[in-house]
Amino acid sequence: MYKLKFFLCYISMILAGVKHVCSEEPYESRYMEERLLEKMTEIDIKMQIALGKLDKMEETKNRQRGGVSSLLTSGPRALLVKDLEDDGWEMIFRATAGNGQSAYEAWTTGVGTCVDKPISMARSYASHYRNSIILNWANIGIKYVKYAYYDGTQEVAYVIFNASGSDMNSWFDKTRVISSSFSDLTTANNFNYFSIPGEFISGHRARRFLINKHYGGCDSDRGHLVVSENEPINTCNWDKHPTYPQFLYSKINSADYWNRRMFGRADYMAIFIKTN
Template structure:
């Protein structure tokens, strides 16, 4: 019985096979799991069971944006017709693209077919999580009821957040489109006070020639996922800003 076949019958999610030594290792967690670390080796082959969606507990991975690959995360989200979770093409997608751990190689933004079929499902909640070195550093949960694939990211739909000052704050931007003129997407901003006094919670930067010094400080490439590392908003032009390496969007869908 082949290694992958043994995996399918053994209720595992992945398998590693060493052809020379005829070793088959069955894994109960996929390589995308936060709890898994791996080392690539030409002597080992890795296989993962293909499903229609990528699951993290009871959440479905809808989008996984990768920092610094010089591809627009926003354009990838809003452009229909492309998705990476179709079983016929999953073998061409690097395994790291369905993992929230940036140590796993990924050369694109993972996009699920569910984004194009948003209105066909009973989407209960949407969760955005920023990760740094595989660790969740910020999160927001939104109601998905009565939303479109772009309208859910809003103050009115916000259920909870790791930033505890949002309920008592005002916003000049809180949307996925954000400040499109300055190419600031998934933008949650408190106030524009002139570049040194701009204040907010998170932003996805995608423009190499930005007007403010706090944007120009990004030198590793775009997109860049900036966030307030405490439980409150931050002055962007300060030493208190952190940068995540992965932004993931998860869906919880009701029957």
């Protein structure tokens, strides 16, 4: 018991710089034991605070690796990319809402993209991420593509495609749909647009990666997913946003009316591939 108390006192002296605590025999006074325990408690608290600061520094560093620092938010921990890449999936592209850069141009040309894969899906205004493996699409042996939207800490919409024999754009087609998060987004359903390039509106292509069910005037337009990239002149309210791009999705289990503003706005759009 004496050796244990002396050892604890010695460790405390080294960590805290306390010399006088161990200057008397450990068994001479209960007061000295209490003082020692107090000092050790103080040291433990300081160490926990220091470790907490180190964890925050590491988290900030990881967020900054993707480009611009993430906005710190409270609540559940953000999704980690490595957790989304289970079962053989690999994220090769991630577009960020509101960063002012075209998601379509980033996907098709790589303009303004970052080559460093993000660590997490924590909300940020980082550049779009693009893996150069896209340029070698035909030789990779891609079997499946997953197109997905992420909002906060959850996946809010997805479509999985059969990508065998496709190129970097032709996989995005109704005839290739295997499954989705929407009950009416299947090969058996009809769409007036199912296209990565999207459509011209007032001379501009504002709606990219467009999966739309029906057009009948702004209030009757119904769809599932769209990347809204700019605000054309004389267009619908659902094309108008404070920042671009925006990743809009139906919040119900089927196509919904865009102009009723019931759609969701995702933080990210991501594309995954699987080769086996």
